[in-house]
Amino acid sequence: MLAGLVLLHFTLRPWLGNPRWSPDFLLLALMLYAIRARPGRAAVAGFGVGIVGDALAEAAFGAGAFAHTVLAYLQAWGKAVFFPENLMVNVWFFLAGTWMRDLMVMLANGELDARAMLWQLGTWSLLRAATTTLVGVVVLVGFRDAMKTGVAL
């Protein structure tokens, strides 16, 4: 399923309109994995996804790796506090995770202009978090049984 999400990121996403608010399938795959994996593995996965994103983007190299590493590690620890099988917990993880990833990337990039940050985090990041969460819910509901056993991953 994670491979499918990665494929969707490169095949379906270009069809979904503005990339600033279209769902981030790569990040969703990472969050779905991190919430069910050990923190160390989640951190490695986050680093990998971040490096991939950095290699594909014109932004500062390493900023994405930093943000995804931190996010994946924190989400992996999150399951010690919350129930990862709960749909609402996942929804909040997806929403907050997407938004926090953008915040950390901006900070790591040194984009500290207040107006730009407000616009990005207050509009585009929220929209992207919403669309990513929507896809995440569809995936969770569609693969509910397989996710419980870990087969889907």
Next chain:
Amino acid sequence: MTLGSDSTAGSRDTMIFVVCLLLSVVARADPVGVSEELASGLRRTVLAPLIYLQRQTQLIRDRRAEFDRLVVQRDSAIMRASEVPRVAAENRRLRALLQLGDRLSLPFVAAEILHQVEPGDQHTLIVTAGTRDGVRRWAPVVAPGGLIGFVSRVDRSTSIVHTWTHPDFRASAITADSSVAGIVAPRVGIGPTTLLELREVAHLSDLGPGTLVVTSGLGGVYPRGIRLGRIRRLEEERPGLSKTYLMDPAVHPASVSHVLILLPPVPADSGRA
């Protein structure tokens, strides 16, 4: 899993996290200036298939957008192409008008019909020629196919034409071989007038379907030889008196967009004056 093993695993996770974090920071700081090469290497190797996929997807999307644009352009071209027959027909009419003009011995002025048949007034036309062009009342109005009618009112730049569909229209007529004469009038009945009648035809004459009928030149309004129509069939016979034939008109006013208005003949010596 024991507490000790949990603690060990947790420490290992933390170590891995710290290593990943440090690598990220190093990549971000890029002290040796290799981040560009690293990113490029990733794009050329690990990410190459994914980038290829994305490029193909982008290509498909662009092609589809291009296809949609082409469909719109094609539809526009079809719309424009649908105008071509009308323009070609108009061109033919104008060319025929010019040829007709060459054949006519009378001076004339070409005019465009401003309004075709209007609701409530199906017997008149407005044409773009008036007194400033030399148009006079009663002037015959013709089209390449034949007679349209006559000018009933003239303004400075426009004229009102009474077509042959008008109930009062009459024209002295004769067959093209000059064998039979009569009076042409519209066949008035229920609905729009689309046919003519050749009335007051000599009882002994016999006209077959398709016989061409033209103006005879009598009466002083229409010059001789303008086509009026062709005989369709015998409509009425008054034994010992006359016959009435039904005629298909040579031209219907509704199908015409340009006409020629015939002007009075120029005196032969006017050029020497």
